[in-house]
Amino acid sequence: MSETHDWSSRRWRAMNRIHARGAGLGRRAKAFTSQPEPRTIGSFNRGRQLCAGNFLFAGYLVEAPEAEIWDLPMPDEPFEMEVHGFEWLDDLAAVGDLGARHRAQQWTHEWVTRFGRGAGPGWHPDLTGRRLLRWLCHAVLLLNGAETKTSEAFFKALSRQTNFLARRWKAADPGLPRFEALAGLIQGALSLAGMERHLGRAVRAMARECAERIDEEGGIPSRNPEELLDVFVLLTWTVDALAEAGKTPPEPLVSAVQRIAPTLRTLRHADGGLARFHGGGRGLDGRLDQALAASGIRHMRHKGLSMGFARLSHGRTTAIIDAAQPPHDIHSLDGHASTLAFELTSGRRPVIVNCGSGKTFGSNWRRAGRATPSHSTLAIEGYSSSRLGGQGFIAGRKTELLLDGPKDVTCSKRDDDIAALVLSHDGYLRTHGLIHHRRLELASDGRSLIGDDSLSALTPDAEAIFDKVFERAGGTGVPFAVRFHLHPDVQAALDMGGTAVSMALKSGEIWVFRHDGAAELTLAPSVYLERGRLSPRATKQVVLSSVATGYGTRIGWTLAKAQDTPAHIRDHVTEEDLAASDR
Numbered sequence: 001m002s003e004t005h006d007w008s009s010r011r012w013r014a015m016n017r018i019h020a021r022g023a024g025l026g027r028r029a030k031a032f033t034s035q036p037e038p039r040t041i042g043s044f045n046r047g048r049q050l051c052a053g054n055f056l057f058a059g060y061l062v063e064a065p066e067a068e069i070w071d072l073p074m075p076d077e078p079f080e081m082e083v084h085g086f087e088w089l090d091d092l093a094a095v096g097d098l099g100a101r102h103r104a105q106q107w108t109h110e111w112v113t114r115f116g117r118g119a120g121p122g123w124h125p126d127l128t129g130r131r132l133l134r135w136l137c138h139a140v141l142l143l144n145g146a147e148t149k150t151s152e153a154f155f156k157a158l159s160r161q162t163n164f165l166a167r168r169w170k171a172a173d174p175g176l177p178r179f180e181a182l183a184g185l186i187q188g189a190l191s192l193a194g195m196e197r198h199l200g201r202a203v204r205a206m207a208r209e210c211a212e213r214i215d216e217e218g219g220i221p222s223r224n225p226e227e228l229l230d231v232f233v234l235l236t237w238t239v240d241a242l243a244e245a246g247k248t249p250p251e252p253l254v255s256a257v258q259r260i261a262p263t264l265r266t267l268r269h270a271d272g273g274l275a276r277f278h279g280g281g282r283g284l285d286g287r288l289d290q291a292l293a294a295s296g297i298r299h300m301r302h303k304g305l306s307m308g309f310a311r312l313s314h315g316r317t318t319a320i321i322d323a324a325q326p327p328h329d330i331h332s333l334d335g336h337a338s339t340l341a342f343e344l345t346s347g348r349r350p351v352i353v354n355c356g357s358g359k360t361f362g363s364n365w366r367r368a369g370r371a372t373p374s375h376s377t378l379a380i381e382g383y384s385s386s387r388l389g390g391q392g393f394i395a396g397r398k399t400e401l402l403l404d405g406p407k408d409v410t411c412s413k414r415d416d417d418i419a420a421l422v423l424s425h426d427g428y429l430r431t432h433g434l435i436h437h438r439r440l441e442l443a444s445d446g447r448s449l450i451g452d453d454s455l456s457a458l459t460p461d462a463e464a465i466f467d468k469v470f471e472r473a474g475g476t477g478v479p480f481a482v483r484f485h486l487h488p489d490v491q492a493a494l495d496m497g498g499t500a501v502s503m504a505l506k507s508g509e510i511w512v513f514r515h516d517g518a519a520e521l522t523l524a525p526s527v528y529l530e531r532g533r534l535s536p537r538a539t540k541q542v543v544l545s546s547v548a549t550g551y552g553t554r555i556g557w558t559l560a561k562a563q564d565t566p567a568h569i570r571d572h573v574t575e576e577d578l579a580a581s582d583r
Contacts, residue, residue, distance in 0.1 A: 016125075016168060020118030023163035029155050029192035034245060036191060038137040039237055039294075041287050042090030046532070050091060051099050057082040059360030061534050069107045070114055077121075078360075084115075084122030086131040089138050101141060108135070108142050109150055116157035118164075125168045126177035129184025132161045133237075136191050159195065162188035166198045169205065175213060175220065176227050182206045183234040190245050203250060206238060210256035218259030219307030221331035223324070225267045226280030228307065232260045233291050240294070257295055264292060265300035266311050267320060269345040275309060275320040276343065278327060279334030279357045281531050310411055312419040315446025316347040322375075323411035323423055326386050332402035334359070337384035339406050339425045340438045341375035344449065344559070349505040350487040352376050352559070356529035361536060367400070369529050373483060378436050378453045381479040385427030385436070404430065419444075432478055433457045433465030434548065448560035453482050457551040466551065477549035482557070484513065484542040488528045492540050494521075501542050502562075509561060516556035519544035 049056065053065030058078035064071075074080040082088075089108070092100040115122055122131065135142065135158060143151055165185035172178040182205055189199035213220060213231075220228050235257050242249045267275050272289055273282030300306075308324025321342040327335040334357070344352040355374035358365030368374060372384035379385070386405030406425035414420045420441040428434045434455040441450040455478075457466045469478060486492055491504040501513040501523055515521055526541035544555055 012171065015171065016123045017118065019167045020123040020160070020164050022118075023160045023167060024117060024156070026159070026163035027194045027197075028159040029162075029194045030152070031155070031193045032139070032191055033193045033196075034191055035139055036136055036187060036237075036241060038093065039240075040087075040090040040093075040134065040137055041284055041290060042092070042094035043284065044091075044094045046088075047091035047093075047095035047100055050088060051095060051103060055083075056532065056534070057088075059362070059531075059534070068110060070110055080121055081124070081127060084111075084120070084131065085127050086134040089134040089141075093138050093141055101144070104138065105142055105144075105146065109146070109154065112153050112157045116153065116160065118160065123164065125165060125172035125181040128161050128165055129169075129172075129181040132158065132165070132184035132188055133180075135161075136187055155192075158188065158192055162192060162195045162198065166202070169202070174209075175222065176230055178209055179206075179213075179231050179234045182209065183238050186238055187241055190241050199247075203242070203247075203253075206235075207250040207252040210235070211252045214256040214259060216259065217301070217304070217307065218256075218261070218263035221327055222278060222334060223308050223327050223331075224278045224280040224334060225264070225274040225276075225307070225309075226283050227334075228260060228267075228280075229264060229274060229283055229288055229291065232257065232264060232295075233287070235260070236291060236294050258297060261292060261295045261297035262299055262301040263306040264288065265297075266306035267309055268292075268300075269320065269343065269350065270313075270316060270318040271345050271348045271350060273345075273350070276354050276356045277309070277322055277338055277341070278336050279359065281356060305411065310413060310421055310423075312421060312440060312442040312449075313446075314419055314442050314444050317344065317442060317446035317449070319344045319352075319440065319442060319449060321411075321421060321423065321440065323409065323421070325407070325409050326402050326405045329401065333399050335386075335402045336370045336375065337372045337386035337388075337402065337405065337427075338375040338377065339372075339385045339409060339427055340423050340436060341372075341377035342440065343376065346446075346505065346509055346511070346561075347507055349489065349507050349509070351490060351503065351505065351511060352484050353487050353528065355485055355527055357531070358529045358536070360531050361529065365529065365536065370402075373481070374485070376484050378438070378455070378480060378482045380428055380432060380434070380455075381481065383428065383431060385425060428455070429462060430465075432469050433462035433467075434478070435462075448558060450556075450558050452554055452556040454552065454554040455480065455548045456553075463551055466548075470549075477547035479545070479547050480553075481546070482519070482544040482555055484559075485526045485528075486540050486542065488537045488539040490539070492523060492542070494523050512560055512562055513542050514558050514560075515544055519546040519555045 055062040060075040060079050062072050089104055092104040165181055169181040169185055172181040182202055185202045189195045239249045239257055276282055305323055310321045310323040312319040319342050322338045341354055355369050358369035372379040386402040388400040389403040406427040409425045411423045422439050424435055424437045426435050434457055437454045439452050457463045489506050493502055495502040503511040522543045524541050524543050526539045527536035528539045529536050
C-alpha cells in the first residue's frame with residue numbers, strides 16, 4: 001500500500017470516528033414516526049447455520065456455537081465488515097423462530113452496548129447505511145419484549161447513526177457505497193421522530209447521484225450486474241418509502257428506476273439469476289424477481305446493448321454476451337477480462353457459465369477469476385484480452401485495474417427466425433496483430449446454438465505484428481483455446497469417440513457439443529466461484545485448442561439438444577436444490 005493511500009485511509013477512518021462520536025450530540029429520536037415494512041430477503045439456510053454457531057462471511061467459516069458474534073476471531077477486514085453490516089439480520093429473520101429472534105436481539109443490543117457510542121470498526125458511511133436499513137426493517141423483531149432501558153439505548157444508536165450519515169455520506173465512495181449511505185439516511189429521516197430535518201438534503205443528494213451515476217441506458221460504470229441490482233433495490237426502497245410517507249419522489253430518482261429495470265430484465269437468465277460478469281454473482285434467489293415486480297416495470301430493453309451486454313433468447317434458452325469494452329480506470333477494480341464471453345441457460349438450469357468472482361477466496365483466486373481463460377470465450381495462451389496492472393484499493397486492500405484492454409468492440413444483431421450476433425474485439429491487436437471475431441446463432445426454437453470463433457490479421461500493420469510473433473515462436477504459430485465452462489450441476493462426458501461432449505442437466509435435458517474438426521477437443525477440470533461457499537466448486541470445461549499459423553484461423557462449433565430431448569420439460573426446483581444453492 002502506498003504511503004499516500006495509507007495516510008489518506010488513516011485520515012478517512014479518523015474522520016469517521018470523530019463524526020461518529022460527534023453525532024451523539026445531535027437531536028435524539030425516541031419513537032418511530034413510521035416503520036418500514038421488511039423488504040429484504042434472507043436465506044433460511046444461512047440463518048439456521050448462524051443459529052448453529054457457523055459464521056460464514058467473506059469466504060471464511062468460524063465455528064463457535066457458544067460464542068457471541070462480537071467475540072469471534074476476525075480472520076480479515078472484509079469478514080469483520082460483513083459482520084458489522086448486519087445483512088445477517090435478514091437471514092435470522094427468514095428463520096423467525098424463538099432461537100433466531102433471541103440471537104438477533106442479543107447480537108444487536110450487544111452491538112449497541114459495545115459500539116453504539118461511535119466506537120469500533122463499523123462506522124463507515126456505507127456500512128452504517130446498510131446497518132441502519134436492517135435495524136429499521138426488523139425493528140419489531142429487535143424490540144419485541146425489550147426492556148425500556150434497552151429500547152432507549154437502541155433509539156439512541158439509531159439517532160447517532162442517522163446523524164452520522166448526515167455528516168459523512170459524502171465520504172462514501174461514489175456508486176453503490178454512496179447509495180447505501182443515502183438510502184439509510186433517507187429511511188432514518190422518514191422513520192425516526194426528530195430526524196426529519198435531514199430528509200430534504202438527503203433526497204436532493206440521492207437525485208443528483210442518480211443523474212450522475214446511472215447512464216441513459218440504465219447502466220453503471222462498473223458493468224457489474226449484481227451491483228446494478230443492489231443499486232436498483234436501494235432506489236426502489238427509497239421511492240416506495242417516500243411515496244408511503246406522502247412525499248413525491250424526485251424525477252431523477254424515479255427516472256433512474258425506470259431506466260434500470262429494463263436493463264436488469266435483459267440481464268436476467270431464464271432461471272431467474274443474473275449473468276455473472278465483472279465481479280457480480282447471480283444474486284440471492286428471488287431477490288431480482290422481487291425487485292422487478294416491486295418496480296412495476298415489465299418490459300426489457302430490446303434495442304441495442306444493455307450496460308454493454310447482448311442477449312439472445314428463444315424458447316427455453318437464454319444466452320447473455322459481454323459485447324462492449326470492459327470497465328475503465330477506477331471502475332475496473334472488480335472488472336474482468338471477459339470481452340465476448342457468454343453464459344447460456346436452458347429453462348431453470350445454467351449450462352455454460354463463467355467461473356465467476358474469486359474475491360471471497362483470496363487474492364490468488366480473485367486474480368484468476370478475472371483472467372480471460374476463466375470465461376467462456378477465446379483466449380490466446382498466456383494472455384488475457386485485457387491485462388491486469390496498475391493499483392487501486394477496495395476497502396483498504398490493494399487490487400489491480402484492467403489495463404490495455406480492447407479499444408474497438410463491435411456487435412451487430414439480426415433477430416428474425418434465427419437470433420444472430422456478429423461480434424469482434426481488438427484486445428490482441430497490439431500484442432499479436434489479431435482480432436477476435438465471434439458469431440453466435442440461436443435457433444428459433446432455442447434448441448441449438450451455432451458458433452464460430454476466428455482470429456484474423458486484417459491490415460498490413462497487423463500482419464507485420466503477427467509475423468514478428470510467429471518468428472519469435474520459432475514458426476510454430478500462436479496457440480489459443482476456446483473455452484466453455486460448465487455449471488457444476490451439468491454432468492459431462494466425452495462422446496462419439498472423443499469428437500463430442502454430452503451434457504446431462506438435472507432437468508433431464510441432454511445437450512451435445514460438437515465442433516468442425518479444426519481444433520483438439522478436451523474435457524478439462526474447471527471451477528465455479530460463488531459467494532457464500534468455503535471453497536470453489538469443482539466442475540468441468542469444454543476446451544477447443546488450436547494454433548494460429550496464418551493471418552486467418554477459424555473454429556466452428558455447435559451446442560444442441562439431443563433429438564430425443566422433449567421440447568417441454570417440467571422442471572421444478574426442489575428444496576434440496578435450494579439448500580444446495582445456499583451452501
